[in-house]
Amino acid sequence: MSATEMTPARFLRSVIAIFLKDWRSELRTRYAISALLMFVVTTIAIILFSLGSEGASADALAGMLWVVIFFGAMSGLSRTFVMEEERGTTLTLQLIAPASAVFFGKLLFNLVLVLGLNIVTVLLYAGFITGFVIRNVPVFLVTILLGSFGFAAAATVIAAIIARANTRGTLYPVLSFPIMLPLLLTVINATRLASEGAFFQEAAGEFQILISYIVVVVVISYMLFEYIWKD
């Protein structure tokens, strides 16, 4: 083995280095974090004012939670590739990192970002929206975890595709919606089950769909990413 051969350990170091670069860049610029937080706070405030003293069904509240998360994610998750394109550093990354390492590094960054977004959103939503009650917390936590992973996986590859487009701002949610629709329907249903206090076994079917969705999206993204990234 030569000194520079790409071993699994070296590949992992490369993935972590890309994640750390993006994370430190985000801490310095706070571009995505600010956009995400502002969106979440504004949207929850609008929902709060719209509902007023009237209640809403568990179905509607579960749906609204994921509407906030979906559009919040849309406002921030594309930044990881769009910023590289706007600053002209896409070529720099292409020169120093294998395409698959870039994909997994960006995926890891988006996963951390969307997990953070979801935690903040759920805390604010549960704190301010009366009537949103979770009766089975483990089912809800698994839903949030798998939903975050699914969002990050789909958002990462879509962001890589739209980063080269001139109309990237509007293209991102438009392209994301059909791809994320199966994910959205499943997490909304799983959240409704958690708020109704359903047992873990009752939600197992939803979790299987979520895991399948994540596996399919990650594998297809991994296979296609080099073509998206290079030319």
Added chain:
Amino acid sequence: MEETLTLSGDGLRKVFNRRTVFENVSFTAGSGSVLLITGRNGSGKSTLVKIISRVLSPTAGSVRFGPGGRETDDPWQTRIGLVSPYLQMFEEFTARENLSIAMRVRGLPFDGARADGLLERVALFPRRNDPVRTYSSGMKQRMKYAFALLHAPHLLILDEPMSNLDEEGVGIVRRIMEEQRSNGILVVATNDLTDIGHFDTQVDLNERH
């Protein structure tokens, strides 16, 4: 006997939106030699540089780089260094952080002493802890040389090597080019032959349309 490193391009053709930029471009450059790429504006010098750097795929043909012109298992990111006007540094980071990122993203260990030595060499050591966005265009060009040389590449590719450089910077780059000429393969894309002096092989893209 150890085979020498060879860079070869075979029947390269690039088409953008039905417009042929160049075709039938072939070349071979061995270790210790200089490949010069010339051509008028828009002839595809930078496109060919990107293809040799493996950041752009050719429409037809292939580029190989390795012992005896064969590809090795080593990722090309660890074997190639590029300096070009369209290569941008991560500007929110300092010069030293950029060099650290370049090595770690390649999956290689970061040698702080070597990084400092290179920054000293390109006369950026006193400003090593300043964000790159605060640098002048000439300083950014010098920074690109430190970025390209840190992993000691066998193949150094320079597109318009002297752009934005003052007299001192030009002197630094001439010495870097001399060293690369004796340690590996140097590819230079320019129309200013005073930039380069001696060369072994020339690809003139004016003849490849």
